[in-house]
Amino acid sequence: MGKQFAVIGLGRFGSNVCKELYQLGHEVLAIDANENIVDRLKHHSSHAVVANATDEAILKSLGLRNFDYAIIAIGEHIQPSILCTLILKEMGIKQVWVKAQNTQHHKVLEKIGADRIIQPEKEMGMRIAHQLDSEKIIDYIELSKEYSIVEVVATAKISNRTLVEVDVRKRFGCTVLAVKRDEQVNISPLPNDFIYEGDILVVMGHKNDIKRFENKGM
């Protein structure tokens, strides 16, 4: 069964979250204070409503407490975003995800109990920088300040060798989570599985260890 989502603030970020969730078959309530913006989302959401997201009575009347998730993307306006987060957490919505504009905004949201805080420009900027940093890295996800998951392209140096021969875990302390080859994804690679040049390895580990593997191991 699809989940119920409320997307509040339909700028570039919110509107894309809304459209994609709706496309994925979920029930999506789209909310924005601007009528023209709401109009544009009418055919890309289950319901699109003009409302001020800092008005507790209106949020209650929209039945928001029954939603599984709320995504607050009132980007530029920090105060209403904070107020709306407070109201929705008080109403008991389990998952309130909020887009933060900057570090201070991020800190306040953390304090008032936002379940996930997103800084799209910062997160995407970092991912792109890692892809630019190395031709071998094609994607990068930060797990914490120290750990990450990267997708690296296998070079000729490790081609035709098994995972146990390359020995990423012992030599570099990293784990190969999956191996992608053309459209196939091997999600539980075995020690004796072969790696070929051009394969994409999904590697998890400490950032320094991943860097060592990338520079010295392949």
Ligand code: ADP
């Ligand atoms: P982005 O950076 O993702 O494009 P914007 O900051 O441009 O985000 O857009 C935020 C949206 O939030 C706008 O469409 C604006 O109308 C809406 N918004 C701002 N304040 C409120 C509010 N109090 N209630 C509902 N929607 C709001």
